[in-house]
Amino acid sequence: xxxxxxxLFKWHAKQPEPTINITKLDIDxxxxxxxxxxxxxxxxxxxxxxxxxTVPTQGNIQLLGKAINQLSNSKRDRFRADHIGYIFQxxxxxxxxxxxxxxxLGCQFSKQRQKNALKNSATMAAExxxxxxxxxxxxxxxxxxxxxxxxxxxxxxxxARAFIGSPEIIIAxxxxxxxxxxxxxxxxxxxxxxxxxxxxxxxxVSHDETLQTLFTRSISLVELQGGTxxxx
Amino acid sequence: MPYFRxxxxxxxxxxxxGANAGAPKEIFWEDLIPKGHVQIDxxxxxxxxxxxxxxxxxxxxxxxxxxxxxxxxxxxxxxxxLEGDSEVITEFLLVPYFGACIHVPPPPPNQIVHVxxxxxxxxxxxxxxxxxxxxxxxxxxxxxxxxxxxxxxxVGVAPFEL
Amino acid sequence: MLLIKLATKSLLNRKASALLTLxxxxxxxxxxxxxxxxxxxxxxxxxxxxSGTDLIVGARTGDIQLLLSSVFRIGHANNxxxxxxxxxxxxxxxxxxxxxxxxxxSHKGLAVLGTNKDYFEHYRFAKKQSLSFSQGxxxxxxxxxxxxxxxxxxxxxxxxxxxxxxxxxGNTSFHNHDDNPFKVVGILKPTGTPVDKTLHIxxxxxxxxxxxxxxxxxxxxxxANDHDHDHDHDHDHDQHDDVDLxxxxxQITAFLLGxxxxxxxxxxxxxxxxxxxxALLAIMPGVTxxxxxxxxxxxxxxxxxxxxxxxxxxxxxxxxxxxSSLNQRRRxxxxxxxxxxxxxxxxxxxxxxxxxxxxxxxxxxxxxFYALMLLGADYLQSHAGIxxxxxxxxxxxxxxxxxxxVAGFIVGLIPATRAYFYSLADGxxxxx
Numbered sequence: 001x002x003x004x005x006x007x008l009f010k011w012h013a014k015q016p017e018p019t020i021n022i023t024k025l026d027i028d029x030x031x032x033x034x035x036x037x038x039x040x041x042x043x044x045x046x047x048x049x050x051x052x053x054t055v056p057t058q059g060n061i062q063l064l065g066k067a068i069n070q071l072s073n074s075k076r077d078r079f080r081a082d083h084i085g086y087i088f089q090x091x092x093x094x095x096x097x098x099x100x101x102x103x104x105l106g107c108q109f110s111k112q113r114q115k116n117a118l119k120n121s122a123t124m125a126a127e128x129x130x131x132x133x134x135x136x137x138x139x140x141x142x143x144x145x146x147x148x149x150x151x152x153x154x155x156x157x158x159x160a161r162a163f164i165g166s167p168e169i170i171i172a173x174x175x176x177x178x179x180x181x182x183x184x185x186x187x188x189x190x191x192x193x194x195x196x197x198x199x200x201x202x203x204x205v206s207h208d209e210t211l212q213t214l215f216t217r218s219i220s221l222v223e224l225q226g227g228t229x230x231x232x
Numbered sequence: 233m234p235y236f237r238x239x240x241x242x243x244x245x246x247x248x249x250g251a252n253a254g255a256p257k258e259i260f261w262e263d264l265i266p267k268g269h270v271q272i273d274x275x276x277x278x279x280x281x282x283x284x285x286x287x288x289x290x291x292x293x294x295x296x297x298x299x300x301x302x303x304x305x306x307x308x309x310x311x312x313x314l315e316g317d318s319e320v321i322t323e324f325l326l327v328p329y330f331g332a333c334i335h336v337p338p339p340p341p342n343q344i345v346h347v348x349x350x351x352x353x354x355x356x357x358x359x360x361x362x363x364x365x366x367x368x369x370x371x372x373x374x375x376x377x378x379x380x381x382x383x384x385x386x387v388g389v390a391p392f393e394l
Numbered sequence: 395m396l397l398i399k400l401a402t403k404s405l406l407n408r409k410a411s412a413l414l415t416l417x418x419x420x421x422x423x424x425x426x427x428x429x430x431x432x433x434x435x436x437x438x439x440x441x442x443x444x445s446g447t448d449l450i451v452g453a454r455t456g457d458i459q460l461l462l463s464s465v466f467r468i469g470h471a472n473n474x475x476x477x478x479x480x481x482x483x484x485x486x487x488x489x490x491x492x493x494x495x496x497x498x499x500s501h502k503g504l505a506v507l508g509t510n511k512d513y514f515e516h517y518r519f520a521k522k523q524s525l526s527f528s529q530g531x532x533x534x535x536x537x538x539x540x541x542x543x544x545x546x547x548x549x550x551x552x553x554x555x556x557x558x559x560x561x562x563x564g565n566t567s568f569h570n571h572d573d574n575p576f577k578v579v580g581i582l583k584p585t586g587t588p589v590d591k592t593l594h595i596x597x598x599x600x601x602x603x604x605x606x607x608x609x610x611x612x613x614x615x616x617x618a619n620d621h622d623h624d625h626d627h628d629h630d631h632d633q634h635d636d637v638d639l640x641x642x643x644x645q646i647t648a649f650l651l652g653x654x655x656x657x658x659x660x661x662x663x664x665x666x667x668x669x670x671x672x673a674l675l676a677i678m679p680g681v682t683x684x685x686x687x688x689x690x691x692x693x694x695x696x697x698x699x700x701x702x703x704x705x706x707x708x709x710x711x712x713x714x715x716x717x718s719s720l721n722q723r724r725r726x727x728x729x730x731x732x733x734x735x736x737x738x739x740x741x742x743x744x745x746x747x748x749x750x751x752x753x754x755x756x757x758x759x760x761x762x763f764y765a766l767m768l769l770g771a772d773y774l775q776s777h778a779g780i781x782x783x784x785x786x787x788x789x790x791x792x793x794x795x796x797x798x799x800v801a802g803f804i805v806g807l808i809p810a811t812r813a814y815f816y817s818l819a820d821g822x823x824x825x826x
Contacts, residue, residue, distance in 0.1 A: 316680060
């Protein structure tokens with residue numbers, strides 16, 4: 001349900017080499033994809049394109065059957081709100097909201113996700129709490145000030161926010177880089193659980209090879225850009 | 233019904249007449265002096281030592297135009313404030329020339345109008361002429377000197393445009 | 395809604411700087427409102443001091459000086475009006491009433507006015523209101539005094555008390571033959587004008603205060619008259635008319651005139667100003683007050699300008715704090731973008747923050763303003779004769795507040811626009 005065709009991206013028109021040059025990329029629904037590559041190979045840019053924040057200079061990006069590169073700015077923002085959950089590498093949380101409020105933020109901009117969330121729980125706060133518990137944060141932690149949570153705990157709150165309301169696509173941009181090795185695998189497993197439960201597609205960007213083995217599918221961005229067809 | 237039509241016609245007539253009567257008549261200072269009356273030069277009068285008896289009003293012979301009594305008029309002039317507060321003036325004298333002018337004697341009583349305006353009116357500058365609209369009346373008051381003069385209940389004040 | 399909640403929580407998170415900005419705005423609002431209120435009330439107080447008087451006549455000094463010294467008891471008249479001129483002018487036909495005034499003495503810092511009974515009948519203030527008594531009545535004998543409301547309350551005098559009014563100090567004991575005590579026979583209701591701070595005695599006795607032969611003569615006259623009194627002198631006023639409360643002073647400070655018709659005013663004014671036998675000046679209170687306002691208008695405008703500048707400075711402070719916070723909040727903006735907030739949402743969020751700070755600043759400012767007014771009212775009344783109107787905000791003041799809110803909103807547009815473009819450019823990748 002994610003298809004890229006002949007996608008070219010340049011930050012400036014005069015740029016000699018395009019930052020992104022992907023002939024073809026297909027990802028099915030429900031897949032857990034490990035996307036890796038060295039720094040500077042364009043990972044963030046690709047994520048930006050996938051999330052609809054930036055538009056390709058050339059080419060088509062289809063998400064859930066919609067050509068998002070053809071949508072207007074506000075429509076793309078709305079699409080992102082409805083269908084995409086995003087996890088940053090760090091500093092994911094708004095310091096002035098509680099963990100629960102940070103999680104519910106994930107569906108505040110999308111009526112569809114609100115509806116989905118309310119299918120599972122009576123209120124959005126309850127759903128946030130449910131997700132946080134599933135991710136291993138007990139009740140006390142759920143109401144603690146965000147600044148007092150450990151990095152691992154903060155990342156899990158970020159994950160809950162990405163999952164609330166069951167968006168179809170989850171994009172995680174090196175979410176475990178700031179965690180210590182012990183917790184990395186545990187975190188990935190949690191992501192798998194939630195993604196499977198909602199049948200969402202998970203795109204996990206990282207340069208930690210040790211995690212690669214956990215994934216059924218692994219894509220090297222360098223190879224992808226090299227012009228090879230990345231199909232199954 | 234024919235009566236109804238007559239009634240409507242009568243009402244229309246009365247309204248028109250009323251409207252016409254209501255439209256203020258534009259008058260000027262000469263109109264306040266009865267026709268044919270020769271206004272005594274107050275400067276000469278004031279210099280008269282013999283007029284000590286009429287110190288407050290040397291020009292006893294300043295008749296008013298009785299026909300103006302009760303009419304709705306508009307008259308341009310300058311303001312000499314009497315009563316008011318920091319925002320508005322509620323009572324003033326309307327005179328034909330700038331009131332603080334010290335070079336000429338003040339106008340005789342039939343060339344001054346004592347104006348009152350309910351709720352007062354803000355007046356920016358005493359140096360500018362204004363037009364006062366209202367019902368003018370001629371009054372006689374008793375006192376040691378029997379006098380007549382003009383009063384006006386103003387309804388509106390506007391800047392005077394040449 | 396969501397954005398307001400986010401804005402509020404965001405501000406609470408930056409409590410220290412937000413509060414600082416808020417207080418700066420609050421103080422500037424308090425300053426602006428206070429200056430405007432005092433200015434308007436001062437003008438009003440002054441305008442309400444005298445009414446229903448056709449002319450004020452005094453020595454030929456200056457228009458405004460005569461007005462201030464005679465009615466407002468501010469400053470002194472250097473010269474006076476001779477009794478002869480007073481009699482001549484007030485004797486003219488067409489003069490309805492005349493009030494002679496002798497000023498210049500003081501009792502414990504409060505003005506002493508020598509006048510006649512016509513003062514209590516004809517003096518008007520604030521839209522032709524008459525003086526009225528809260529206790530007692532006007533003086534009928536020589537050594538009687540009528541107190542203004544402030545005099546009674548601040549000095550603690552009551553009806554029947556004996557007050558020593560001597561030239562200069564007033565503290566000597568009244569066993570001393572040189573000082574005649576005055577009996578308080580009346581206390582006036584408050585007027586909000588300098589009348590409240592004045593002690594009113596008969597004109598004839600002004601001489602007595604200054605001691606000397608005249609005083610002994612008056613004392614003799616008093617003793618003689620006292621023998622003729624009934625016990626119940628309140629009911630028999632006719633006898634009191636026999637007491638000459640005016641006397642024959644050589645000079646008075648000024649006098650007020652009322653005519654049968656205001657149409658006489660202009661002519662009499664001119665006659666007095668050109669009076670050959672003495673250098674006199676006649677002013678129309680309404681006209682001269684306007685001259686006073688004109689003189690003061692430049693000061694008013696400067697005051698207003700200063701307070702507006704203070705408000706602008708405080709708003710600039712808000713701008714600075716919002717702009718500098720933006721830099722640290724770029725991550726926050728990226729997070730919001732990632733959950734689907736549009737750049738327009740970001741713009742509104744920052745805009746709402748500036749509105750919240752300005753709005754709360756205004757509210758706190760108004761509270762401070764009222765506190766200041768309540769604290770300062772007494773001081774202003776006793777030291778400057780300005781009676782403050784502690785009422786609700788006038789439409790003019792509400793308009794000032796609205797203008798401040800609009801200014802705050804406009805100032806807030808700058809960081810809001812910045813944030814808008816940040817969120818567009820940054821997308822979700824932040825160069826921290």
